Amino acid sequence: MIRYALRCANGHVFDSWFRSSDGYDAMRAAGQVACTSCGSTDVDKTLMAPAVSEPRPISAPASPAETALEKLRRHVESTSDYVGSNFVKEARAMHQGQRPERAIHGEARIEDARKLIEDGVPIAPLPFLPRQKAN
Numbered sequence: 574m575i576r577y578a579l580r581c582a583n584g585h586v587f588d589s590w591f592r593s594s595d596g597y598d599a600m601r602a603a604g605q606v607a608c609t610s611c612g613s614t615d616v617d618k619t620l621m622a623p624a625v626s627e628p629r630p631i632s633a634p635a636s637p638a639e640t641a642l643e644k645l646r647r648h649v650e651s652t653s654d655y656v657g658s659n660f661v662k663e664a665r666a667m668h669q670g671q672r673p674e675r676a677i678h679g680e681a682r683i684e685d686a687r688k689l690i691e692d693g694v695p696i697a698p699l700p701f702l703p704r705q706k707a708n
Contacts, residue, residue: 581608582615646701653678655703661685668694678703 577597580586587609591597597618600606604614653676656663660679666672668689678699681689689696 578619578621579606579608579616580619581611581613583608583611583613585610585613586619642701645699646704649678649699650704652676655679657703661689664689664694664696665692668692 574590574592575594575597576588576590578586578588585608589606589609591600597606601616606616607614608616656677656679658680660677660681663672663677663679667674667677680703681696686696686698
């Protein structure tokens with residue numbers, strides 16, 4: 574995929590993605606590249622500077638928010654037990670005094686989580702998916 578900055582004959586500037594440089598040329602020649610503002614098919618590429626940046630591993634955080642989420646994930650994973658799909662059962666059993674209390678994390682269907690909250694079980698959703706597979 575390639576992104577081009579484009580300008581129509583009326584001066585409107587917009588971006589669009591194409592399969593390749595040849596794909597852009599073929600679509601433009603067929604009149605299939607149109608201005609997003611006025612619909613003109615008299616469109617040309619504008620001067621563009623390539624976006625050059627240091628490559629980063631896909632697993633590396635890209636922003637302060639991602640860094641904070643990763644820190645939260647590491648904290649949750651290191652200070653609680655992963656119970657997978659047994660989360661609802663374990664949380665309810667601890668709340669009812671049938672099991673010793675401990676920090677846990679896992680998966681729950683939204684309706685089951687809602688029921689736990691309605692029943693006063695102190696739970697909260699996590700803003701990330703677990704790395705581990707459910708039981």
